[in-house]
Amino acid sequence: MTTLPDGRYVDDTPYERDTGAEVRHAELDMSNTRLLWLRFKQHRLGLVAGLFLLFSYLILPFAGFISPYTPNERLEDYLYHPPQMVRFFYDGKFIGPYVYETTAQMNLEEFAWEYVPDTDKPARLEFFCEGSDYRFAGLFKANTRLFCAPEGATIFLWGSDRLGRDVFSRIFYGAQLSLTVGLVGITVSFVIGIVLGSIAGYFGGFLDWIINRVIEILRSLPELPLWLALSAAVPSHWGPVSVFFIISIILGILDWPGLARAVRSKFLSLREEEFVRAAEMMGAKPGRVIRKHLLPNFLSHLIASATLSIPAMILGETALSFLGLGLRAPAVSWGVMLNDAQNLASIEIYPWTAIPMLPIIVVVLAFNFFGDGLRDALDPNRS
Amino acid sequence: MFTRKQRLAPEREGIWGEAGELGVSALLTVENLTIGFGDAAPVVDDVNFSVQPGETLALVGESGSGKTLSCRAALRILPEMAQVRSGRVLFPGRGDGALINLMDVSERHMCRIRGERISMIFQEPMRSLSPLHRIGNQVTEVLRLHKNIDRAEQRKRVLAMFERVGFKDPDRVYDSYPFELSGGMRQRAMIAMAMVGKPELLIADEPTTALDVTTQAQVLGLIKDLQKDFGMAVVLVTHDLGVVANMADSVVVMNRGRVVESGPAPLILNDPRHGYTRDLMAAAPEIPATPMDKDKESDRDYILEMRNVSKTFTLKGSSPWKPRTVVHAVRGIEFGVERGKTLAVVGESGSGKTTCARMALAAERADPGAEILFRAQTGGETVDLQKLDNADRLAFQRKAQMVFQDPYSTLNPRMRVKDALTEPMEIHGIGTNADRTARAVEMLRWVGLSENMLTRYPHAFSGGQRQRLSIARALMLGPTFLVCDEPTSALDVSVQEQVLQLLEEIRDRLNLSYLFISHDLAVVARIADEVAVMRAGLVVEQGPPDQLFYNPQHPYTKALIAAQPEPDINRPINLRIVAQGAGEPSSWPEAFRFDGLDTPPLTVTGPGHKVRRYA
Numbered sequence: 001m002t003t004l005p006d007g008r009y010v011d012d013t014p015y016e017r018d019t020g021a022e023v024r025h026a027e028l029d030m031s032n033t034r035l036l037w038l039r040f041k042q043h044r045l046g047l048v049a050g051l052f053l054l055f056s057y058l059i060l061p062f063a064g065f066i067s068p069y070t071p072n073e074r075l076e077d078y079l080y081h082p083p084q085m086v087r088f089f090y091d092g093k094f095i096g097p098y099v100y101e102t103t104a105q106m107n108l109e110e111f112a113w114e115y116v117p118d119t120d121k122p123a124r125l126e127f128f129c130e131g132s133d134y135r136f137a138g139l140f141k142a143n144t145r146l147f148c149a150p151e152g153a154t155i156f157l158w159g160s161d162r163l164g165r166d167v168f169s170r171i172f173y174g175a176q177l178s179l180t181v182g183l184v185g186i187t188v189s190f191v192i193g194i195v196l197g198s199i200a201g202y203f204g205g206f207l208d209w210i211i212n213r214v215i216e217i218l219r220s221l222p223e224l225p226l227w228l229a230l231s232a233a234v235p236s237h238w239g240p241v242s243v244f245f246i247i248s249i250i251l252g253i254l255d256w257p258g259l260a261r262a263v264r265s266k267f268l269s270l271r272e273e274e275f276v277r278a279a280e281m282m283g284a285k286p287g288r289v290i291r292k293h294l295l296p297n298f299l300s301h302l303i304a305s306a307t308l309s310i311p312a313m314i315l316g317e318t319a320l321s322f323l324g325l326g327l328r329a330p331a332v333s334w335g336v337m338l339n340d341a342q343n344l345a346s347i348e349i350y351p352w353t354a355i356p357m358l359p360i361i362v363v364v365l366a367f368n369f370f371g372d373g374l375r376d377a378l379d380p381n382r383s
Numbered sequence: 384m385f386t387r388k389q390r391l392a393p394e395r396e397g398i399w400g401e402a403g404e405l406g407v408s409a410l411l412t413v414e415n416l417t418i419g420f421g422d423a424a425p426v427v428d429d430v431n432f433s434v435q436p437g438e439t440l441a442l443v444g445e446s447g448s449g450k451t452l453s454c455r456a457a458l459r460i461l462p463e464m465a466q467v468r469s470g471r472v473l474f475p476g477r478g479d480g481a482l483i484n485l486m487d488v489s490e491r492h493m494c495r496i497r498g499e500r501i502s503m504i505f506q507e508p509m510r511s512l513s514p515l516h517r518i519g520n521q522v523t524e525v526l527r528l529h530k531n532i533d534r535a536e537q538r539k540r541v542l543a544m545f546e547r548v549g550f551k552d553p554d555r556v557y558d559s560y561p562f563e564l565s566g567g568m569r570q571r572a573m574i575a576m577a578m579v580g581k582p583e584l585l586i587a588d589e590p591t592t593a594l595d596v597t598t599q600a601q602v603l604g605l606i607k608d609l610q611k612d613f614g615m616a617v618v619l620v621t622h623d624l625g626v627v628a629n630m631a632d633s634v635v636v637m638n639r640g641r642v643v644e645s646g647p648a649p650l651i652l653n654d655p656r657h658g659y660t661r662d663l664m665a666a667a668p669e670i671p672a673t674p675m676d677k678d679k680e681s682d683r684d685y686i687l688e689m690r691n692v693s694k695t696f697t698l699k700g701s702s703p704w705k706p707r708t709v710v711h712a713v714r715g716i717e718f719g720v721e722r723g724k725t726l727a728v729v730g731e732s733g734s735g736k737t738t739c740a741r742m743a744l745a746a747e748r749a750d751p752g753a754e755i756l757f758r759a760q761t762g763g764e765t766v767d768l769q770k771l772d773n774a775d776r777l778a779f780q781r782k783a784q785m786v787f788q789d790p791y792s793t794l795n796p797r798m799r800v801k802d803a804l805t806e807p808m809e810i811h812g813i814g815t816n817a818d819r820t821a822r823a824v825e826m827l828r829w830v831g832l833s834e835n836m837l838t839r840y841p842h843a844f845s846g847g848q849r850q851r852l853s854i855a856r857a858l859m860l861g862p863t864f865l866v867c868d869e870p871t872s873a874l875d876v877s878v879q880e881q882v883l884q885l886l887e888e889i890r891d892r893l894n895l896s897y898l899f900i901s902h903d904l905a906v907v908a909r910i911a912d913e914v915a916v917m918r919a920g921l922v923v924e925q926g927p928p929d930q931l932f933y934n935p936q937h938p939y940t941k942a943l944i945a946a947q948p949e950p951d952i953n954r955p956i957n958l959r960i961v962a963q964g965a966g967e968p969s970s971w972p973e974a975f976r977f978d979g980l981d982t983p984p985l986t987v988t989g990p991g992h993k994v995r996r997y998a
Contacts, residue, residue, distance in 0.1 A: 013641070275803075278785065282860075297795070
């Protein structure tokens with residue numbers, strides 16, 4: 001530091017003229033996607049939730065392999081069987097996982113069936129055993145299962161329901177429908193939302209006016225009665241798969257207005273950007289401008305917002321099925337399973353019939369955390 | 384080492400000896416301030432300065448030099464992620480005047496200091512006023528929070544302050560919303576808000592950067608006047624050495640987070656010692672003191688000619704039964720861009736210069752009756768841009784391109800440099816992929832960037848580099864005519880200088896013709912072969928730079944030249960000339976006055992020099 005006699009201060013450190021030379025920075029060469037991933041990794045909860053969701057979707061094709069029973073397999077002797085415990089030590093010795101056989105007895109004081117375990121005979125679980133046939137990933141016939149109970153014993157990890165079907169197995173099979181309904185629905189709503197939103201935002205004028213009015217009308221309809229009306233219109237003789245598709249499309253059709261509005265407002269602001277005007281002045285056609293310049297710039301935001309709206313779809317399916325208007329037996333979904341838990345008395349006596357609520361809560365939470373993490377990663381300015 | 388309590392004890396004279404060197408009774412002292420983000424190197428590094436009561440201290444530096452952070456630290460309004468790593472900010476307490484360290488006081492105490500004793504003016508007048516509250520309401524808030532006085536008295540004081548900052552009708556302003564005021568008026572309202580609490584220190588963060596030059600001159604004059612009246616100290620944050628020369632008593636020059644030079648303004652501006660300060664002074668654009676000789680050609684070969692060009696926009700009335708408003712954005716433009724030369728159009732925001740540029744590129748259609756003629760080659764075919772069909776338009780777009788203003792929005796953040804550069808050729812279906820890439824590499828080299836930048840994304844580049852990329856993209860199709868819409872106004876002075884140089888170089892090398900839009904006369908003085916000054920949609924004066932700058936005829940041109948802040952302490956802004964020319968066209972001297980749509984004709988007053996006046 002030098003303070004000159006005339007009261008001025010001049011910094012001593014050698015001064016290099018900034019020639020605007022390139023700054024070499026690992027971060028600078030990275031694509032946006034990579035930067036996004038680096039930031040997303042910081043969000044622990046989001047990362048864990050994302051991994052959990054990835055895992056959940058990956059095991060969907062293996063539902064038949066993991067679950068010991070097929071979804072509609074009835075064990076008539078074991079109605080409303082409570083969850084069974086898997087034990088490892090018998091008589092102080094480790095003998096591997098086993099269950100006890102149970103027999104039904106009438107409790108004449110409470111007038112309820114009770115299942116009494118036969119503690120003398122441990123029935124060891126079998127692994128990679130053969131059970132009843134299922135279709136692996138819906139394509140190949142297979143009958144190998146991860147584990148099953150030995151002859152004479154049963155394995156109801158989370159109990160059985162009113163018809164003697166295994167709740168644990170049904171939850172895995174139900175996941176196939178319940179988790180994918182959100183994806184199909186969001187695809188439908190994405191396509192409609194992006195197409196209409198970008199038309200409204202880019203071209204403006206009369207088209208914009210029309211699309212806005214349609215959005216307002218759709219938004220003003222009360223949601224639940226509308227769902228009910230639409231699904232009541234589905235012919236009752238349709239198979240479970242067609243009903244499933246119709247339900248997800250209905251959910252998608254009702255969901256797009258929010259997305260279309262987001263797309264429209266983003267387009268309105270993005271099209272004022274100079275790179276869009278530059279492309280137009282180069283002679284780019286509207287289709288090219290939208291595809292190359294506008295959409296890529298907020299696709300990641302759309303994905304984040306989509307992740308946040310999948311839970312709504314899942315809950316929507318559950319609500320419809322719970323009310324008996326969505327998927328119907330023999331299709332299995334979490335909502336259909338909860339349909340059995342409508343009766344307060346049965347929940348009181350057989351609380352395990354409400355277990356399908358747990359995966360719903362966990363999945364919806366996971367989607368919310370994951371979406372939150374994505375959103376934070378997209379917006380580096382927020383702390 | 385002293386503990387903090389000991390250091391702050393006012394009776395310990397000896398300790399204050401150090402601070403005393405900076406100034407015996409400094410109002411605000413910043414000592415060893417270091418601020419950083421995360422684990423990165425500090426962005427403000429060991430900064431020291433002090434402000435005497437009643438003086439103006441200018442913090443000068445380019446963007447990213449840490450000047451704004453340093454003064455925001457004084458009010459403790461730093462971004463959440465910023466950490467103050469060390470340093471003290473000393474300010475005399477109320478009453479006994481004992482110095483307190485603003486870094487340590489409670490948040491409640493800080494609230495009493497902000498607004499009442501230290502207040503701040505921000506850069507963006509639109510964003511610093513709440514759009515939902517009336518101006519009077521917002522300004523009165525300061526008094527409601529800090530002074531215990533009744534409503535009638537509050538209103539009286541606010542109105543008095545409005546009158547003081549130059550509002551002609553304070554009552555009307557009191558009841559209006561921010562959007563009803565122009566940028567300059569809003570900045571005056573901001574100043575009124577900052578001043579109404581009679582603070583001892585005003586921090587002005589680039590208060591005039593977003594304003595037109597003439598408005599800037601008037602707002603600076605106002606701050607100076609108020610400072611004299613109220614005897615307050617001002618910390619002025621700016622990147623413009625011209626503003627510093629006009630305002631400051633002492634100067635702190637910052638570069639990359641460090642103070643490189645500080646001291647009294649005359650010393651530093653007249654005789655800069657540090658290399659960086661010298662570079663800054665050299666880069667500051669100036670209107671040259673002596674006329675430059677430019678060779679004159681009698682035979683003019685226009686590449687673009689605008690004849691009788693007007694543009695009116697029709698705005699919807701506020702309700703269906705109210706008549707529609709017709710806005711005359713541009714009226715009766717007659718000028719041409721000569722081949723290989725630069726025509727500069729200068730004017731404030733809203734003067735119609737950007738509309739002109741858009742019409743010159745056929746992005747906007749002029750009113751019927753206009754002729755915009757484009758001749759790609761000397762003696763070649765003439766195209767009327769008013770009557771283009773789609774094929775003609777594509778052909779024209781290959782010959783005429785645009786360089787945009789904002790380096791941060793001119794490139795698509797999701798496109799690699801290679802894709803951005805090859806896009807024009809892709810749209811026009813020229814060449815194979817290899818050809819396009821080869822051309823992109825060549826263009827990169829022309830604008831002084833290296834080939835290995837092709838795979839990068841725009842976020843890896845600085846503002847100046849992005850502007851180079853934008854120029855490279857405009858050159859990809861091999862145009863003969865470029866429209867530059869304020870290509871340097873968003874850049875730091877030193878970078879601005881480099882970009883201007885590049886533009887000149889390319890023009891001479893490729894024999895390009897420029898239509899150069901700018902609000903900055905000093906930039907124009909350097910690059911233009913002919914200048915047209917626009918006001919309210921009309922060209923008020925037009926001529927070669929040596930005529931226009933050294934023999935300005937029109938009061939508005941005179942005002943523009945006078946308002947240009949020069950980094951020379953001996954050439955203060957002449958506010959009288961500014962006030963005369965910058966007012967409404969109806970307040971100009973008789974010979975120049977506009978009366979609604981009735982305007983004087985462009986009269987030739989010299990060789991190539993035209994002025995809008997009655998003969």
